[in-house]
Every structure is written in structure tokens, then in C-alpha cells.
Amino acid sequence: MNHTSLKQLSHLLASGQASSRELCQDYLDRIARLNPVLNAFITVDPERTLAEAEAADRLRAEGRAGALTGVPIAHKDIFCAEGWLTTCGSKMLANFVAPYDAHVIERCKAAGLPCLGKTNMDEFAMGSSNETSYFGPVRNPWALQAVPGGSSGGSAAAVAARMAPAATGTDTGGSIRQPAAFCGITGLKPTYGTVSRYGMIAFASSLDQGGPMATSAEDCALLMNVMAGFDARDSTSLERPAEDYTRDLTRPLIGLRIGLPREYFAEGLSADVARAIEAALAEFRRLGAQTVEVSLPMSRLSVPVYYVLAPAEASSNLARYDGVRYGYRAPEYTDLTDMYERTRAEGFGDEVKRRIMIGTYVLSHGYYDAYYLQAQKLRRLIAQDFAAAFQQCDVILGPTTPTTAFELGAKRADPVEMYLSDIYTIAVNLAGLPGMSLPCGFGADGRPVGLQLIGDYFSEARLLNVAHQYQQVTDWHTRLPEVK
Numbered sequence: 001m002n003h004t005s006l007k008q009l010s011h012l013l014a015s016g017q018a019s020s021r022e023l024c025q026d027y028l029d030r031i032a033r034l035n036p037v038l039n040a041f042i043t044v045d046p047e048r049t050l051a052e053a054e055a056a057d058r059l060r061a062e063g064r065a066g067a068l069t070g071v072p073i074a075h076k077d078i079f080c081a082e083g084w085l086t087t088c089g090s091k092m093l094a095n096f097v098a099p100y101d102a103h104v105i106e107r108c109k110a111a112g113l114p115c116l117g118k119t120n121m122d123e124f125a126m127g128s129s130n131e132t133s134y135f136g137p138v139r140n141p142w143a144l145q146a147v148p149g150g151s152s153g154g155s156a157a158a159v160a161a162r163m164a165p166a167a168t169g170t171d172t173g174g175s176i177r178q179p180a181a182f183c184g185i186t187g188l189k190p191t192y193g194t195v196s197r198y199g200m201i202a203f204a205s206s207l208d209q210g211g212p213m214a215t216s217a218e219d220c221a222l223l224m225n226v227m228a229g230f231d232a233r234d235s236t237s238l239e240r241p242a243e244d245y246t247r248d249l250t251r252p253l254i255g256l257r258i259g260l261p262r263e264y265f266a267e268g269l270s271a272d273v274a275r276a277i278e279a280a281l282a283e284f285r286r287l288g289a290q291t292v293e294v295s296l297p298m299s300r301l302s303v304p305v306y307y308v309l310a311p312a313e314a315s316s317n318l319a320r321y322d323g324v325r326y327g328y329r330a331p332e333y334t335d336l337t338d339m340y341e342r343t344r345a346e347g348f349g350d351e352v353k354r355r356i357m358i359g360t361y362v363l364s365h366g367y368y369d370a371y372y373l374q375a376q377k378l379r380r381l382i383a384q385d386f387a388a389a390f391q392q393c394d395v396i397l398g399p400t401t402p403t404t405a406f407e408l409g410a411k412r413a414d415p416v417e418m419y420l421s422d423i424y425t426i427a428v429n430l431a432g433l434p435g436m437s438l439p440c441g442f443g444a445d446g447r448p449v450g451l452q453l454i455g456d457y458f459s460e461a462r463l464l465n466v467a468h469q470y471q472q473v474t475d476w477h478t479r480l481p482e483v484k
Contacts (some may be wrong), residue, residue, distance in 0.1 A: 003480065006071055006165055006219040013060060013070045016368065020053040020060075020070030024114050027072055034483055038139050038146075040157040042077050043085045044117035052114035059112055068222060069112030074164035075157050077118035078125055079210070080199040081105045088201045089110045089121040089133040089151075091247055092328045092347035093464060094417030102199025103231045104210050116164050116439065120154030123349045124318065125172055125203040125461030127151050127412065128421045130179070132351045137408055140183060141481040142447050146405040155213050156183040159257055161483050164216035170200060170271045173206045174400075174425025177437035180213055181450020184439040187213040188220045191457050192432035193238035196231035204313035205236070206258050207306075207429045216477050217438060217467035221245040224460060240458070248442055248465040254288030256466065259393030261296045270403045276441030276449040277399050280470065284397075287469055294389040294396065298382045302427035303419055306384065308362050308375035309430075314352075321347065354415065372427045383431040390456045395466055399424055400450035405442035424452060434460045438467045439476040440469035448476075 012018040027048050027288055034043050056070035080086050080098035087093045124130040130138040130153025138153040140160040141147040152169030159167050167388040171189035180187030188211045195210040212223035224245040231237040274429040323329035323343030330342035344353035362371040401421055411418040428435040440451035455463045471477050
């Protein structure tokens with residue numbers, strides 16, 4: 001059963017061929033066997049999971065089930081879940097049990113999806129390899145010596161290894177799409193404000209966005225129907241009519257205009273990734289799509305813009321972790337100031353400290369105008385590039401990452417090289433657009449290659465349609481790693 005789509009699992013439950021308890025136990029057994037190898041989960045609570053599964057079975061027996069009632073899901077450990085350890089991959093929150101549910105968790109509970117556990121992640125979502133986690137790195141199911149990507153690497157590895165049929169993730173600069181590419185799964189970053197950030201531990205508030213990670217576009221569409229929706233508790237949540245994200249899945253691609261940014265196919269893109277993308281383009285042309293060249297000239301500045309704005313917001317958001325109210329507190333200190341200093345020095349990892357220091361610097365007197373204000377102006381120009389491109393095309397297509405998954409430890413000594421692994425994804429967050437990654441082949445090293453689709457605002461249903469049509473004529477999303 002753990003090789004089955006959400007739609008198929010829902011059918012098994014609806015037809016009585018399986019119970020939610022049986023499904024959850026099957027996944028829990030697989031987690032128990034594989035997690036010591038992959039380290040994809042930080043917290044698993046079988047008793048709680050099975051209790052939620054039994055509640056879902058009762059709903060089905062009473063005729064009150066929804067489309068996904070009883071189908072289990074894993075949650076990135078950035079979402080507060082009442083009664084669950086919620087660590088955000090950090091020593092600072094290693095003992096924090098959330099007293100309430102994030103909006104995403106609430107909606108999953110209301111839809112009857114039992115929680116399989118909380119997945120590992122880069123500390124406070126700061127990282128592109130899942131190596132900054134206080135709980136140790138996650139390993140890529142396709143190559144145990146390789147990273148799974150980050151920051152949602154635990155969710156990506158869990159889905160790829162079929163330890164969960166689907167998982168939630170968050171994307172600040174590519175943190176759903178990049179690990180989805182590295183692990184050979186499908187991941188969607190929605191338009192900013194479509195999924196509520198309430199109860200999602202903040203990194204960079206103007207960039208963070210929750211989204212689904214699953215094996216296929218169809219599964220992501222089903223999850224978007226659960227996750228998306230207005231939430232008055234989040235001031236950036238958009239009040240829009242409810243959508244059915246599965247509505248366009250079967251729409252033919254005849255006449256679809258696919259934009260190919262010349263900047264995404266230039267120097268820096270590895271040859272094996274380029275070959276896989278070209279092969280995918282051939283499939284889209286066979287499906288009736290046309291390709292047009294577009295330009296995103298300001299995208300070359302997306303990495304420096306992001307690494308001014310995101311650390312600036314992080315330095316503000318992480319000021320709350322001071323040892324006073326919750327989380328880690330240094331065991332020894334002399335006075336209040338010393339407690340603050342020791343707590344933050346001991347509780348945060350190196351990457352988090354680096355970004356706090358950068359953010360504090362660019363916001364400081366004398367540097368705000370030169371760095372932060374300039375970055376905000378460039379952010380607007382990046383968004384304008386996309387607006388101009390969408391005058392010529394319906395969706396933009398390119399690689400998700402310049403290479404396949406790199407080795408554990410290969411880039412930890414060079415932060416700038418690590419940051420460049422997100423060069424194709426960051427601009428999407430800066431503009432607030434929807435983007436997704438889907439598997440389209442394998443590199444020369446046998447590791448998955450991800451194809452990125454970018455849409456105009458609120459075009460998630462169209463992106464899912466394009467991805468689904470491609471997945472109907474290819475089988476990359478069905479391939480399984482051999483994890484022993």
C-alpha cells in the first residue's frame with residue numbers, strides 16, 4: 001500500500017479494502033525500518049497516529065468522510081501541531097511542545113488526515129541541503145551519500161522513500177522545489193498568501209509559503225484543496241473564493257505557450273540536467289505545446305537580493321528566541337544580558353547565526369539605504385520581468401536546480417556556493433509567484449532531475465494541469481529508490 005497515490009488510497013478506504021489504521025500502521029512500520037538510515041523524521045508518535053486513524057475510520061463508518069479522510073500525511077517540523085514536539089530543526093526549540101495547531105494542521109485534521117510524524121529540516125528553514133538541522137542531516141533515498149535538498153529535505157525524503165504518501169513543506173527561496181527535484185518527487189509552492197502562515201514558524205515573513213509535496217501533480221492538487229484557504233489570523237492570507245485545484249487536470253495542452261528563459265539555459269547548468277529538460281520539452285511539444293524564448297534579465301540578481309532581504313527579516317523574527325518565554329535557556333549565566341547572549345550563542349547553529357548577523361547589518365543605521373532599500377527596489381524589478389514574460393507565454397519552464405543532488409558536506413565550507421544551488425528558484429519567491437518542481441529524468445550519476453514550472457499569480461490549477469499531462473505520458477514520478 002505504501003506505493004500508492006492519494007487517490008488510490010482514498011479509493012481503498014472508501015471501498016473498505018483497507019482501514020486508515022491499517023494504512024497508518026503500514027507506513028509506521030516502514031518509518032521504523034528506514035528512518036534510522038534516512039533520518040527523515042524528527043518525531044514519530046505511533047499511539048497518537050493510530051488514534052487519529054481510528055477516528056478517521058469512525059467518520060467513514062458514519063458516512064461523514066471527505067475525499068482524503070483516513071489518508072495519512074507527514075508534516076514538516078516547522079508547523080505547530082498541538083501536543084507534538086515542534087522543533088524547527090533547532091536546539092533552540094528541541095523541547096518545545098506546541099500548545100496549538102497551525103492553520104495548515106487544522107485543515108488537515110478537519111479533512112481527517114492522520115499525522116505520521118514531524119519531518120526533519122534545516123534549522124529554522126535556513127539551508128539548501130538539510131545539513132544545518134540540530135538533529136543531523138537527512139540522507140537522499142536515491143544516494144545515501146547525497147543531500148536531499150533543503151530546507152524541506154525530511155518531507156522530500158519521506159515521500160521519495162514512501163515513508164509517507166505525501167507531506168507538507170514550506171518554501172522561502174526554493175525549499176519545497178529544490179528538495180523535490182533532488183529526491184524525484186513533485187512539490188508545489190503556491191502564490192504568496194494562498195496558504196496561511198499562521199502557526200508556521202517564521203523565517204522570512206514576506207517570502208515564506210507552505211505547500212504540498214507528493215509523488216504526483218494530481219496528489220498535490222488534492223492536497224491543495226485541503227491546505228489552501230483564507231485565515232483571518234494571518235494578515236498576509238488572501239481572501240479569495242475556494243478553488244478546486246483538480247478542475248483542470250485533464251485539460252489538453254494544445255496551444256499552451258511555454259516560455260523558456262534564456263538566463264536559465266546559460267552557463268552554470270550541468271549538461272545532464274540540460275539533456276533531461278530538453279527531453280521533457282520534446283514531450284510537451286508532442287502534447288501540443290509551443291515554446292517561446294523569454295528573458296528574465298534581473299534574475300541574475302535574485303540571489304544577492306534574497307540574501308539581503310531574507311536575513312533582514314530573519315534577524316527580526318528570531319529575536320523572540322531569548323530563553324525567557326519558551327525553548328532553550330542556557331543552564332549557566334550571571335545576569336539577564338548574559339542569559340540572552342549565552343542562550344542565543346548555544347541555541348542557534350552556525351548558519352542561523354550567520355543570517356542573523358547579516359540581517360542585523362543590512363538593517364543598521366548607515367547601511368539600510370545602501371542594502372535593504374536597494375534590494376527592495378530590485379525585488380520589484382524582478383517581479384516586473386516575470387510580468388513582461390507572461391505577456392508572451394502561459395507558463396515558464398526551466399530546470400529546478402543547476403545540478404543533481406550533491407554530496408553530503410560538499411558545500412558546507414562555502415556558503416555562497418550553497419546559496420547558488422537555489423539560483424533558479426529564489427526569484428519566484430521574491431515575486432510571490434506560484435512554482436512547482438516535478439521529476440523529468442536522471443542525471444549521469446543516477447540521481448533525479450527536477451523540471452520547474454512557474455505560473456502567473458493564482459495559476460496553480462494551470463501549473464498542476466501542465467504537470468499532470470506530462471506525468472500521464474512519462475513515468476519518472478513513479479520510479480522508486482532502493483533503500484535498504
